Amino acid sequence: MEGFSVIDRLAAILAKYAEKDGATATEIPRVHTLRSTQPTEPIHILHQPAVCFVAQGRKQTLLADEVYFYEPPQFLIVSVDLPIVGQVVEASEDKPYLCLRLDLDPAVISEVITEVPPSALRSSPPARGIDISTAPAELLDAVVRLVSLLDAERDSDRKVLAPLIEREILYRLLMGDQAARLQQIAYAESKLSQIGKAVAMIKSNYSRLIRVDDVAAHVNMSVSSFHQHFRTVTSMSPLQYQKQIRLQEARKLMLAQSLDAATAGFMVGYESPSQFSREYSRLFGLSPRRDVDKLRNLPDFV
Structure with a gap:
């Protein structure tokens, strides 16, 4: 199957099960759909280890001052919790941004690694915890077969086959450009x-x-x-990492509990309300109150 026809099939299935803009959990463990029917503003999240396969549209991700663009047939891999800024830059009602996210489980990666001959595994020193790669046809085919299980009439199909296909996806990642990142997730002493x-x-x-x-x-x-x-x-x-975590947690508190900025800032470790508001505005581009008011109307991409 040619690469683009695989991508088209992946997009069609994701369009069927991505019920709304934002992230949607599926019946397959660790698998989420992501959809956006329009370009988005920059969205700050703490991205957990995962691999994201883009089926349609285009997105950019910022880590500090580094920018990563990705589109079909590319995928994004994140190997450690990172505070990033994501922004869909190409999407429309007729052709929404569509993506499949598979959260990475170190235990499953370790199981797959034990079945691979050591000589077949690549090794390299630690690198940035985020990267972009082009997905080969064999990898995309496995991704399509995994998400196709959402159409299965029997729950047992998903229960039995999904773990097998997930292992195949991890195996093919281990055989590709991102082998070192997956190995480092699994190895306790890396x-x-x-x-x-x-x-x-x-x-x-x-x-x-x-x-x-x-x-x-x-x-x-x-x-x-x-x-x-x-x-x-x-x-x-x-x-700097701790500061970003503090500000993102304060943002969550204000959204979920309707706290004022001073209270939220104090709860995440700030003693000075003015310092909190200043650093919050520097990171998110708006004052705490204006930012939270705006966020209440945006889809959830976490």
Whole structure:
């Protein structure tokens, strides 16, 4: 099957099951559809490890000052929790942006790796935790077969076949350009895994004052090595990462609990309301109140 015909089939299935603009969970574990019927404004999210296959339209993702554009038949891979800014740049009512997101499970990746001969696996030093690749026809075919299970009449088809096809997708990713990123997700002692543990520590303590020395010790790295690898993977320093997490969490609190900016800022670790409002406006482009009012009318892409 030619690459574009595979993409057309993927787009047709996603159009059928993407019920609304934004992200929609499917009956297949870890699989979501994403749709937008118009270009979007920049959307700040904390993107978890996943691979996103674009079937229609075009999108850009920003990590710090780096821009990643992707369109069919490309896919985006994220190997560690990253605060990014996503923006659909090509979409319409007649031809919406359509994407399939498969969340990456380290345990499943590890199982697949154990069945691959070590000589077939690639290895490389830690790299940025986000990248774009072009999907070969064999990989796209597996993705289409996975999402086609949404049409299955028997639940048992999805229960039995979906895990098998997910493993095939991971296998084909391991045999391609993104092998190193997948391996690093799975290996407990990899540098990416250590940075992942540091990210988890910062996320769980985002409202507290953290010392980089303590985080480095927690993941068994020297401070200099930790700084270097953290910036390599996330494109920012640990304190810059914590600031973005704080501001995104404050945004969620104001949306979900209708908190005022001062209260939300205090809850995420800010002592000065003016500093919180200043840094919030710098990141999101609007004051906290104006930004939250605007967000209430936007689809959820998380």
